[in-house]
Amino acid sequence: MFGSSVFDYDGVYKNLSSFMSSVRRQLKESKIYIVVADVSKAFDCVNHDVLLKIMDDVLKGDEYALRKCTKVIYSRSKNVAYRFDSNVSVSNGNSINDFSIQPSSGGGILVDQGTVSTIRKEELQRVLFEQVKCNILKIGHNFYLQQVGIAQGNKLSPNLCSLYYGHLENSVILNFLHDGNSGDAISEPEFLMMRFIDDFMFISLSKKHALNFFNRMRRGFVYYNTYMNDSKYGFNFNIGDNEQCDNRLYRGDDGVTFIPWSGLLI
Numbered sequence: 001m002f003g004s005s006v007f008d009y010d011g012v013y014k015n016l017s018s019f020m021s022s023v024r025r026q027l028k029e030s031k032i033y034i035v036v037a038d039v040s041k042a043f044d045c046v047n048h049d050v051l052l053k054i055m056d057d058v059l060k061g062d063e064y065a066l067r068k069c070t071k072v073i074y075s076r077s078k079n080v081a082y083r084f085d086s087n088v089s090v091s092n093g094n095s096i097n098d099f100s101i102q103p104s105s106g107g108g109i110l111v112d113q114g115t116v117s118t119i120r121k122e123e124l125q126r127v128l129f130e131q132v133k134c135n136i137l138k139i140g141h142n143f144y145l146q147q148v149g150i151a152q153g154n155k156l157s158p159n160l161c162s163l164y165y166g167h168l169e170n171s172v173i174l175n176f177l178h179d180g181n182s183g184d185a186i187s188e189p190e191f192l193m194m195r196f197i198d199d200f201m202f203i204s205l206s207k208k209h210a211l212n213f214f215n216r217m218r219r220g221f222v223y224y225n226t227y228m229n230d231s232k233y234g235f236n237f238n239i240g241d242n243e244q245c246d247n248r249l250y251r252g253d254d255g256v257t258f259i260p261w262s263g264l265l266i
Helices: 008-021 046-059 121-133 157-177 207-219
Strands: 033-038 061-075 080-090 107-122 136-139 142-145 191-196 199-204
Touching: 008 136, 033 142, 033 207, 046 157, 107 121, 107 142, 142 199, 157 207, 199 207
Parallel strands: none
Antiparallel strands: 033 199, 061 080, 061 107, 136 142, 191 199
């Protein structure tokens, strides 16, 4: 559903660690090829109708339960605890084991409040429709109805974006990667893809495979109104004559190079 989404650095570490362990033997004879790409204006380019169709496919049940919880976060620097009330994610059952925590990048302690309420699928669809289709913008003295894109400051927007680009991955990118496999003898998993909302990272032991990924991302995805930012690519190999693409490499004082990705140096 969320595709290759990761929601915190712990998830990045687990995925990287698992992948590196699985290809450790091949690393003696092969090189790792990395490509990072960033969606241009990720929140602003979301197609409303496509997003709502994706959400309709996700909401398969007729009724859902919401469990009330409080998230407690302690700030050591300010010596104070913050409390945030929210609903843990929807479920078809009332058992605590049926509920999954909403993906979040923040740490803290989740305290179950023991309160469960129900909501119909139609009500969820109405709320989502209002969030996506009824966003009013005030520019100067005029008001405008947003026709494309979603509000970046909305609490739902990061997860909606993750679902949107997760659907793009599952429907287009993964099919392309498997169909365009280089044919090299690489054991599973032959590649690793991760994404922080709109920041993609692709790792492969095949240069051809990595180059195929880069070229496919450059073409964009018309159905999803999604295109990459040419100034935010990163790669650790020669991609040929692509003057429009900047390679964002960071070189440390010791001469070792890294690729910046979502606040990390890979």
